[in-house]
Amino acid sequence: MGHVETVIGPSVKVEGNFVGEGDVVVEGIVAGSVRTAKNLQVGQAAKIQADVEAENISVAGEIRGNVTCHGKLDLSATAKIIGNVRTSVLLVADGAVLHGKCSMLNGKEPDAPPAPVEGVDDRPGMRIRR
Amino acid sequence: MYAYLYDAFVRERRYEALVNRIESRIAELGLQGKVERLTVLKNAREIVSDAKRKGVDTFVVVGDDSLVVKVLDILAKTNVTLGLIPVGPKQTIAELLGIPYGEAACDTLSKRIVKAVDLGRANAQHFLLSLRVPRPTVVLKSDQGFSISASGPDDEIAITNFAPPTGGTRPISSIPDDGLLEAVVTPGSRRRFFGLGRARSVVSVFPLRRLTITCKDECLPLVADGEVIVKTPVSVEVVPRALRVIVGRNRLF
Numbered sequence: 314m315g316h317v318e319t320v321i322g323p324s325v326k327v328e329g330n331f332v333g334e335g336d337v338v339v340e341g342i343v344a345g346s347v348r349t350a351k352n353l354q355v356g357q358a359a360k361i362q363a364d365v366e367a368e369n370i371s372v373a374g375e376i377r378g379n380v381t382c383h384g385k386l387d388l389s390a391t392a393k394i395i396g397n398v399r400t401s402v403l404l405v406a407d408g409a410v411l412h413g414k415c416s417m418l419n420g421k422e423p424d425a426p427p428a429p430v431e432g433v434d435d436r437p438g439m440r441i442r443r
Numbered sequence: 444m445y446a447y448l449y450d451a452f453v454r455e456r457r458y459e460a461l462v463n464r465i466e467s468r469i470a471e472l473g474l475q476g477k478v479e480r481l482t483v484l485k486n487a488r489e490i491v492s493d494a495k496r497k498g499v500d501t502f503v504v505v506g507d508d509s510l511v512v513k514v515l516d517i518l519a520k521t522n523v524t525l526g527l528i529p530v531g532p533k534q535t536i537a538e539l540l541g542i543p544y545g546e547a548a549c550d551t552l553s554k555r556i557v558k559a560v561d562l563g564r565a566n567a568q569h570f571l572l573s574l575r576v577p578r579p580t581v582v583l584k585s586d587q588g589f590s591i592s593a594s595g596p597d598d599e600i601a602i603t604n605f606a607p608p609t610g611g612t613r614p615i616s617s618i619p620d621d622g623l624l625e626a627v628v629t630p631g632s633r634r635r636f637f638g639l640g641r642a643r644s645v646v647s648v649f650p651l652r653r654l655t656i657t658c659k660d661e662c663l664p665l666v667a668d669g670e671v672i673v674k675t676p677v678s679v680e681v682v683p684r685a686l687r688v689i690v691g692r693n694r695l696f
Contacts, residue, residue, distance in 0.1 A: 317623070322647035324598055324630045329589030334623070334650045341647070345589060 319349075323358050337367070339374070346378075357391050364396075372409075383418065445476030445526075446499040448490055448514070450506030453530050454480070461545055465505065465528055468549040476503075487513040495523055501689070503552065507531035511571070512670045515686065519562055519569045524687040526552050536571065539605055541691030551691045558694075559684035560619040563604040563667075565677050570667035571619070571686070574679060576600040576656065578663065581675065583626055586653040597631020602654070602679055607695055618696040622683045623650045653680040 317335030321327055326342045333349035340356035346364045347353065353367035359374035369384040372392040380386065382400035390408035397413040405411065447469075453462055469475060476499070479490045491514050494502055502518065503526035504510045511527060518525050528548040529537035542548050562569045579593040579600055593600060605619035617625045628647040656665065656677045663675045 317621075317650050318648065319650060320645065320648045322628065322630065322645035324593055324595040324645075325628050325647040326592050326594060327589055328592075329585075330587070331589040332587050340645050 321359075331363075355392075370400075379413075381418075444497075444499050445474055445501045445503060446494040446497075447476055447478045447503045447505055448487065448510065449478065449480045450504070450510045450531070451481045453505055458530055461530060462505075464546040465530075465549060468546045469552075472549055472553045474549065474552055476501075481510070488517055491517040491523075495521065500524060501526055501552075503528060505530055507533040508536050508668070509533065509670055511536050512668045515562065515571055515668075516569045519682065519685045522687070524557055524689060526689040528552070539572075539607065539695050540688060541694030542689075543691065543693075548691075552689055556690050556692070557687055558620065558690050558696075560686050560688055561604055561622060561624075562682045562685040563602060563624050563679060564682050565602075565665065565667055565673045565679050568667050568671050568673050569682070569685070570604065570671070572605050572668050573601045573603040573617075574673070574677075575666045575669075576602075576663070577666070578658075579628075579631075580660070581656050581658045581663065583649075584655045584657070585649070585651055587651075591626060591628070591647075591649060593628050595630050599629040599631060601627050601629075602656075603627055604681065605696070620684070620696060622681060623652060624654075624679065624681045625650055626654065651681075653678075655679070 319333045319337045321339045321341045321343060323340045329345045331343060331345060331347045336352045337347065337349045338354045339359040339361060342360050344362045347361060348366045350368060352369045353365065355361060355372045355374045355376060357373040361376045362378060364378040365376055366381040370380065370382045371387040372394065373389040375393045377395045379396045380394060380398045385402040385404065386398065386400040387404045388406060388409035388411065390406045392409040395412045398411065398415045399418050401418045481487060491502060501524045504514055505528045507529065527537055527540065527542050529542060529544045534544065542551050562571055563574060565574050579595065579598040581600065583591040603617040603625045606617040608616045626649040630644055656675055656679060658675045664672045665675065665677055667673055
């Protein structure tokens with residue numbers, strides 16, 4: 314079939330559950346959800362109010378929604394994500410904004426942190442008098 | 444078995460010498476067949492249907508884009524192969540198919556490179572090149588569950604099946620054998636105003652298989668292949684490999 318690419322330009326608004334054929338480039342407005350099995354590029358002027366899922370995602374604009382990235386999520390200096398992020402690899406440039414939980418899709422659950430011991434203050438230089 | 448359909452204007456005196464050369468070349472190549480001409484009393488649909496009934500397997504139009512558009516509907520989804528000998532000024536289809544003008548097209552016919560191309564279907568009307576929307580006050584609804592609307596008052600919308608590749612950093616390719624149509628939204632305004640003009644010049648492209656086009660306030664006429672009017676609401680879909688056509692080596696796909 315050859316390389317298939319969807320381009321959502323700045324003069325266009327997409328509403329609903331968008332499923333892309335191939336790579337997707339967003340420079341306009343999307344409300345709903347965005348999914349593709351290939352790569353997603355979010356331009357600087359783009360505003361996405363949607364949950365997003367793709368293989369690799371590079372963000373220079375705004376996403377208000379949860380992001381699921383099976384490969385590499387690359388946030389440039391102008392990127393703004395308000396939502397939870399799940400990705401295998403995360404790159405964050407200086408100045409990028411991320412408000413939400415971030416978890417890694419590397420198949421390994423993080424070790425639970427040790428439970429605090431009662432009566433012990435482990436801050437450096439502290440002693441507790443009983 | 445070949446059959447030929449000549450458009451009415453081909454009988455004009457200015458084309459007489461060219462038509463004579465075409466007919467000589469057809470005879471030299473052994474491609475003779477029944478010849479019909481469009482008249483007031485005979486239309487393309489009747490002529491093509493009659494030829495199909497008689498077992499014609501290659502139907503050749505001698506004329507321009509208008510005549511090809513007239514026979515598309517009847518030849519779609521049949522085993523009859525379409526050939527083209529371009530005569531006259533409007534030859535977008537011949538250029539895209541790589542068919543040379545005039546008697547040189549007879550040699551293309553003889554080489555018989557046949558390709559099955561997709562057609563678009565807008566309601567019951569087939570189109571080969573594109574379906575143009577005259578005003579952007581429409582909503583395109585994909586069968587996958589999302590809708591597309593254009594915000595600019597001068598934006599141009601077209602559903603393309605076959606178009607020459609565009610230039611630029613992100614060329615758009617509408618090829619007629621990929622099983623897809625492309626909804627293309629071209630921003631009308633290219634004014635530069637604090638850099639916004641540059642951003643608005645990005646052309647939007649949506650590869651789709653099926654969509655509907657609706658217009659809220661009116662019944663809008665859409666133009667298929669520059670010739671046929673179809674009115675909203677319109678249901679558009681790709682019909683994969685619907686037309687067999689003889690192409691040239693310099694085709695644009």
